[in-house]
Amino acid sequence: MELQLKIPLRNLTRNRRRTLLCVAIIALGTAMIYAVLGYVDQTLYQIRFGTVAQYGHFQIASPTLWSEKTEGYDYLIQDGKLAQIDQILKQQPEVEAYTTELSFSGLASTDRKTKVLRATALVPANTAHDYNEFVIDGQGQGLQPTDRGKALIGKLLAEELQLKPGDFFRVTTTTVDGAYNVGPLEVAGIFTVYNTQADSQLIFVPLSYGHTLLDTAGVAKVIVKLKNLDETNRVAAAVQQQLTAAGLDLEVRTGFQLAVFYQQAIAFFNMLFGFIMLSVAVLVFFIVLQVLTMSFLERTREVGTIRAIGTRSSQVFTMFLMESTFLAILGAAAGLVLGWVLGQGFNALGITWEPPGVSEAVPVQLRLMWSNAWPPFIVSLIATLLSALYPSIHSARLRIADALRTS
Amino acid sequence: MILETRQLSKTYQVGQEEIHALRGVDFQADSGDFTVINGPSGSGKTTFLNLIACIDRPTSGEVMIEGQSTNQLSESHLAELRKHKIGLVFQTFNLIPVLSAYENVEYPLLLLGLNRAERRKRVMGLLEEVGLKDLARRRPDELSGGQRQRIAIARALVTEPKIVLADEPSANLDSETGKQVMGIMRHLNQDHHVAFIVVTHDPVVTQYAQRIVKIRDGQLSEENSRGASTKNPAA
Incomplete structure (x- = not known):
């Protein structure tokens, strides 16, 4: 040597x-x-x-929602199923938090302009999926659990509609039964997710407001946040197994599967x-x-x-x-x-x-x-x-x- | 018999021409011999030395070391043979420049895998014999030509070989230093009872010979005490 x-x-x-x-x-x-x-x-x-911020670690929804073959709102998860999902998620120690969401499209209008929007109705300040952190400094504040008729609005959409925190605008959409519905919303805060498309179309409203506007108690999906990113695939598979065993026609998809980008x-x-x-x-x-x-x-x-x-x-x-x-x-x-x-x-x-x-x-x-x-x-x-x-x-x-x- | 060659020939192909560097040489050397092979440039001295040092292969004939033919030995077996039985001294000393005098002499012992204490004993013993014990730490570029050649001689002897082969050992030295180096070699030859074969074109070196062999046009002839030559000097 x-x-x-x-x-x-x-x-x-x-x-x-x-x-x-x-x-x-x-x-x-x-x-x-x-x-x-x-x-x-x-x-x-x-x-x-x-x-992860956008999609959570994984989501649970009807297979028809994932396959985009749905007509109307037949994919919504109703109360009974939500209770079963709640039981299954509570058995997973890796789950840190979860929340439910409801999405819909519509029109946002002020006296001057009308723009197409995509709205996500969510549980305000839920740590599983919290958009409050995207509110721009000095541009209002996040949604609070007690808020009802308030919204976070994308930066570019706010610019188009010339809205600032405290201003009001109207949301027009259809209920799950197909009837037109209109509701007023106050701008709580303006956010950016640094994505042109999202910033120009997206708004967040409290889930309770979404339920009223769409005239339903159902949710589109359950979003789950884990304690450890590396456990995503393992926990997602375990939850899928339990959902199937419970006879629930629901499918788990990880955030990375959903994010084609x-x-x-x-x-x-x-x-x-x-x-x-x-x-x-x-x-x-x-x-x-x-x-x-x-x-x-x-x-x-x-x-x-x-x-x-x-x-x-x-x-x-x-x-x-x-x-x-x-x-x-x-x-x-x-x-x-x-x-x-x-x-x-x-x-x-x-x-x-x-x-x-x-x-x-x-x-x-x-x-x-x-x-x-x-x-x-x-x-x-x-x-x-x-x-x-x-x-x-x-x-x-x-x-x-x-x-x-x-x- | 330590070394024997039988009908040793070496032919080089230079372009279309064949150069016969050695032509059917028979040669023998025994323990304790001090043989000088003397001849002019291009006579085949170095070719002969390379063949008996087993660093080149003959075109025909064979080299026997202690009765064992080397012709069929693989490269790694030949390396083993050189390591254990042959010591080499070169015209240009060929010391490893990044190693000290001590480390140069020690190098072949590392190849043999001897332990540190044994290595030290042998290296210091030989450095003392060649009179360079005090310069053991010096690098080759800090030594004179004569000192370097003495280190090279110590390196050749440190493995206690059967044969030491020297190629023009005094050619790069002034005449006085050359004589000193030859004196040391002769002295070590007698002390260690090792066969020395020295090839040279320098007639002065022949003064130290116990036996002189002339080489010319790839053929050897022994010079006897009366100055007459006998071809193919098998002793």
Whole structure:
């Protein structure tokens, strides 16, 4: 082991400038991958957070609602079924809270304008699905459990209708039986979910108001919040099993299943990260290959000497590979530190951008977790070791007599 | 018999031309011999040395070390053989620049897997014999040519080989240092009772020889005490 450690380690100090160049290339590659991964991870984290905020961890509803084959409001869950669902959810210790919602479409109008709206009637201030946190600072307040004729209104819709907190507007819709119904609503607060479509159409009203407007006691779905995101699939499956066992024709869908955008975003960002990672790895591979080939070729006579005095070719190969491993570890570790420092600096700049379909600029942040450090470290290690493979094999297989003749 | 070659030949292909570097050489050497193989450049000295050092393979004929033919041995078996039975001294010293004098001499012992105490005993013993005990920590670039060659000689002897092969050991040294190095080699040859085979074009080196073999056009001839030559010097 001494043989495999001493010479490779000493060789790193032999040509310091070249070693530094190699370390710098590997470090730069590692830092780039670390930063890109930090950006992708932060974006996915935001999307995941947004998905859970929008859909909950999972939802329970009639299969006809999920399949969008419903006519009218035949998918509504009535009181008796709600009591059974309540029993089932209470048996799951992972369930932190749940709430019920009712959705409908209609028209929002003031004396000046009328706009199409999508309304969600919900239990105000229920922690399972609370939109109060999206109320813009200084633009009113969230819905309270005692509120009845109040609403939260999307920022762009409020702008279109020229509404501000305390103003009134009318909602026109049809009851579950198809009759027109109109009701007044006071703007409690204006919110943004940073989504152009949602901000221009969505309003939130108390569930009791929705029941009155639609003339029903039913709800469209039950939204469940868990204590731990990672338990989503397991608990959702367990609840589905219990619903079926109880003879309830209801279907559980996780927030991530419902959010088509989430699936697409995951696929896109994984592809983006894969592409950038591969590009950087290829770049590191070729540059390090060139540097190592030159470095190993310079030692041809030395290889001839140690082979002549009894070193096996496999030992020569191991020595070169060990040297490359040390180089890779050094470069990758330096890269992580560099990436972390530069990332922190970048985060401190507070740069923002407006993604497509998003109504407000969002900060561009890098999520520099140590758990994200492994992929760039491993990729740099593999890229460096792959680039060392050819010169190492070439050096190990040299004919001794030819190697000794090299000047 | 420590070393024996039988009808050893080596032919190189250079383009369309065949170069016969060695032509059917028979040679023998025994323990304690100090043989100098003397010949001009291009006479086949280094080719012969490479073949008997088992770092190159003959076109025909065979090399026997302690009665065992090396022709059929694999590369790893040949490496084992070189490690245990052959010591090498090169014209350009060929020390490992990143290792100290001590570590250079120790290197073959690491290959043998000896423990630290045994390694230290052998290395320091030999450094003392070549007069460089006090320079053990120095790197090759901090030593003179003569000192480097003495380190190389210590490295060649440290595994207690059966044969030490030296290729022009004094060629890169001034004449005085060359004589000192040859003196040390002769002295170690007698002390350790190891066969030394030195190839050189330097006639001065032949002064130290117990036995002189001439090489010309890939053929050996022994020079006897009367200065007459006998082809194929099987001792």
